[in-house]
Amino acid sequence: MSRTAQANITTGWMFLERVMMGTVTSVPCCIFFLINVTMLFTLRSKAVFRESSRYILLYNLLVADTMQMALSQLMYLLALCKTRLSYPVCALLVMLANFTNEISPLTLVVMSLERYVAVCQPLRHATIITITNTALAIIVVWAISSLNVLVRVLLLLDFPFESLGTLQMKDFCGTLVLFLGPMSDDYDKAYTCFVFVSATVVITCTYIGVMVAARSASTDKASARKARNTLLLHLVQLGLSLLSTIHNSVIGAISKIVTRPILVIILNTLYVFLIMLPRCLSSLIYGLRDKTIRPVFLYHLCCGLRLKAEVSP
Secondary structure, eight states, X not given: OOHHHHHHHHHHHHHHHHHHHHHHHHHHHHHHHHHHHXXXXXXXXXXXXXXXXXXXXXXXXXXXXXXXXXXXXXXHHHHHTTOOOBHHHHHHHHHHHHHHHHHHHXXXXXXXXXXXXXXXXXXXXXXXXXXXXXXXXXXXHHHHHHHHHHHHHHHHHTSOGGGGSOSBOSSOOXXXXXXXXXXXXXXXXXXXXXXXHHHHHHHHHHHHHHHHHHTSTTSOHXXXXXXXXXXXXXXXXXXXXXXXXXXXXXXXHHTTTSOHHHHHHHHHHHIIIIIIHHHHHHHHHHHHHOTTTHHHHHHHHHHHHHHHHHXXX
C-alpha cells in the first residue's frame, strides 16, 4: 500500500474519531441544555417563581450553569476540530468560562443561607430574605466573580506577549494554556481553594444549624428535613463543581498511565459527568423534588417534546 493511501486511511480514521467524540459529547450536552432552558422558562412563567427569593436564586444559578455548559462545549469542539485561536479570543472565552464557573459555588452559599434562615428563624425570614436583599446578594456574587476575572486579566496583561513573536496560539484554547506565568497559576489555585473551602464551611455550618434546629419542638420537622436534604445536595453540587475545576489535572495524570484509545474513552466520560452533568443537576433536583416547580416543569418539558414530535415529518 502506498504512503498516500495510508495517509488517506489515517486521515479518514481521525475524522471518524472526531465525529464520534463530538457526537458522544454533543448529544448529552444538547439534552442537558434543553432541560436547563426549560427550567429557566419555567421559573419565568409564573409570578410565584418570579417573586420568591428561593426561585430567583435558583434562576441565577441556572443562568450561570447554562452559560458555562455552552462555553465548555464550544471550547471542547474547537479543540476537537484542532482550531487554534489567537490569545485575545481564547482569553475572552476562558475568562467568560471562569466568570460563570465561579458564580455557581457562591450562589449555592447564598441558597444555603436562605434555607438556614427559613428553618432556624422562620419568623424573621420574610423580613431578612426580601426581593431587595436577594437582588443585592446576586449583585455581590456577580461582583466577586467579576473582580476575580479582572485580577486574572491583569495578571495576563503583565506577560510580555512581544516575546512570543505572534498572538496566534500554538496549542488549543484552554485554561491551562493561558497560565503564561507562575503568578497566574498560583493565583488560580489560591482563589479556587479559598472559594471552595469557604463555601464548604458555610454550607456545612448551615447544615449543622438546621440539624440542631430540627431537634427543637417549635421547629417544623418536615421543613427541617427538606432543608437538610437540600443542603446535602448543595454539598454534592459543590463537590462536583470542585471536581470540574481539577478536570484538566486529572486528565493529565491519567494520560501518563493509559493508552490513547482508553484515554479518549475516559476523557469523554469524565467530560460528560464532571463538566456537563453538574451544570444540569440543579434543574433535575428542583424540577423533580420541588412540588411547586415539578408539575409546571414537566408540563413545559413534555409540551416541548410533544410539539417536536408533531412538527417532525
